[in-house]
Amino acid sequence: MQLLALALYHQDNRQLPRVLRFRPGRLNILTGESETGKSGVLAIIDFCLGRTKPGLPDNPIDRTVGWYALLVEFQDGGRMVLARPRPAGETTNEAFVRSGDQSLSLPGAGELVANTNAAALRGEVSAHLGIEDFRFQPPAGTARYAFDVSVAQGALFCFQNQDEIAASKTLFHRQTEDGIAQAIKDTLPYFLGAAGPEQALRQHRLGEARREVRAAQRKLDTARRQREVLDTNGITLLRLAENEGLLSDVPAAPDADTVHELLRQALSVPPLAPINSDIGDRRQELNEERRTLRAQLQEFDAALATVDRWQRRSFDFTGELHLQVDRLKTLDLLGPEQDHDTGVCPMCTQRLEHRDPSVQDIVTLTNRLSEELEQAAGVQPVRQEHLRSLQAQRESLAERLKTNGVLLKELMASDEHLVRLQEQHLRAAHLQGRIAQSLAHDRGPTTDISQLRNALASAQDVVSILEEQTANDDIPAETERRLADIAALMTAWARRLKLGQSDEPNEAGISFNKLSLVIRRPEDRLPQERVGSNKNYVGYHLVAHLALHTYLRKHNRPVPSFLALDQPTQAFFPSKPRDASTHPDADWATVTEYFRLLHDVTKLNKGKLQIIVCDHANLPDDWFQAALIDNWRPDEAGTRNALIPPHWLS
Missing domain, CATH: 1.20.58 (Methane Monooxygenase Hydroxylase; Chain G, domain 1)
Structure with missing residues (x-):
C-alpha cells in the first residue's frame, strides 16, 4: 500500500480541499520553513489509517479543517479513500471508506459522511494488505489480552516523527507509549515472516x-x-x-x-423405630397423687396438733379444778361458823361493803365443779379414741406417700433408660445419614x-505432540535470522554514511528484546544510547528503517509500502531554523549523502517502496528537485505556502 494524495477539507465545505499529492514508488520530499505544518502531515496520515487519538495540532487546523482524507493504492491496483472527521474532543471513532479501481479519486466535500468506524477501516485496509486472519495469543500466565493483528501494528514501522528519529534509546514509532513496545515485539516476527497463523495456532x-x-x-x-x-x-x-x-x-x-x-x-x-411410651402420663399421675397425699397429710397433721392442744389444755384445766375442789372440801370441817354473817368482817365485826360468799355458795360451787370433773373424765376415752384414729389415718397416708415416692423413682429410672435408648436410635439414624452423604460423594x-x-x-501426550511440532517452528531463532539479514544492509549503509562505530569489523543490528539499535563489536555489544551524537542517532534510525522496509518489500510482507520521516537532517542545523536551505554552517555534504541514500533505496526497491520526507533542507541537485512534491516557502509575491492555505484563515 502506497499513498497517492492527502486532502484537508474545510469545515464549511465552501472551500476547495487542500490536496497534497505523492508519487508512489519514489522519494517524496516536502520542504519548507518551520511552523508551516510539515510535521502535521505524518500525524494526519497516521490518523487516516485508523488511529483513534490523532495527536494533531490545535491551531490553525482546529479552526478550519472538517475532514481529513487519504487516497491509497494497493499492489493489485485497487484504491481506497480513507477519511476521518476532525474529532470534537480527544478521540473519534467515525470514518469514511470508499473502495474502487484505478479511477477512484478523492471525494467531493459533500460526499464525506461517516459510513463506518475506525475498527472497520483498519479491518478493510488489513484485508487489502494481505494481513491474514491472525489473532495473537499471549503466552499462558501473562496478564495481557489477545488481539487481532492488523494495519494498526504494521503502521508502527512506517513513521518516524521528529522526536523519534533522533531518539537515543528507542527505535520505533510510538514505542514509549503504554503497550506499544510489547505490541511491536508480539507482531514483528509475523511481519518479518518468522511466524504466521499456523505457528500462532500451534x-x-x-x-x-x-x-x-x-x-x-x-x-x-x-x-x-x-x-x-x-x-x-x-x-x-x-x-x-x-x-x-x-x-x-x-x-x-x-x-x-x-x-x-x-x-x-x-x-x-433398617432404621430403628421410634420408642412410644406412656411414662409421661404415668409420671404425671404419680405427681398428682403425691401432691394430693401431701395435702391430706398436712390436714391430718393439723388435726392431730389441734387434738394434742385440746388434750394438754384439758389436762391443765382438770388438774387445776381438782386442786381447787380439794381445797374447797375443807369447808366440810366447819361447825357453827357456817352460819356466820357474811356481811360482817369476822375480825373487826364491821360491815363489809360487799358481802363475802357464803359457805353454802362455796359448797354449791364445789359440787358443780365435781360434776364437771366427772363429765370431763367421761369425755377423755372418746378423745383418746379419736386421736388414735387420726394417727392411724396419718400413718396410712404416710405409707401411701412412701409407696408413691418409690414408684416415682422407679419410673424416673425407667424413663432415663428410655431416653438413652431413644438417643441411641437418633445417633444411629444420624450416622446413617452421614454414611449416605459420604457414599454420595464417593461414586466409586x-x-x-x-x-x-x-x-x-x-493431555500430557497432546502436549508432547504439540511441543514437538512447535520446536520445529523456533520463532525466536527464525526472527533473529531475519534480523541478521536486515543487519547486513544496516551495516553497509552505516558505513556509507560514515556513522560512529560503523568501522569494520563492527556490525549494526536491531535488538529484538530491547527494540533498539545495537552495535556488535568483537569485544562487546554497544547499546544505542552509547553511539553518541544526534548525527549518529538520526543516521542509525535511517539505516535501520530503510533496511527493515527493504527486507519487507523483498519478501512481500503485509506492511504498508511507505516510510514517512520528519526532519531527518535536524542534527545538522541549529534548533528550529527558519529556513535550513539558506543556513551557511550546515554540513551540506553529509545532508546530501543522507538524502542520496533515501533516493538510492527507493531505486533499489524498484518502485515497491515509497519514502516521504518532511524537512527544512532544499538541495539544488537535480535528483533532489525532481523528488520535491511541494515547497512551503514564500513565493515571488511573498505569499507563504503551508499545510493550511492562508485564505482559509482570513
Missing part, C-alpha cells in the same frame, strides 16, 4: 494443552486428597457404626473396597481416580 493450542494438563493434574490431586479423606472418614464411620450396633466384627485395618462395602451394609440396616473407590489419571496422561 502456540495457542500448546498453551491450551498445557493449561489442560495443569487442570487435569489439579483434578487428580484433588481426587487423591478426597480419596484419602474419604478413606479416613470411612474408617471413622465404620467404628461409629460398630459402636452404635449397625455393624459387628469390623476388621482392624480394612482396605478401601472393604470400607466401601461395610458402609453400604451399615446404610442398609478407584474408578474416578483411574479416569482422571487417564485424562492426565492423554
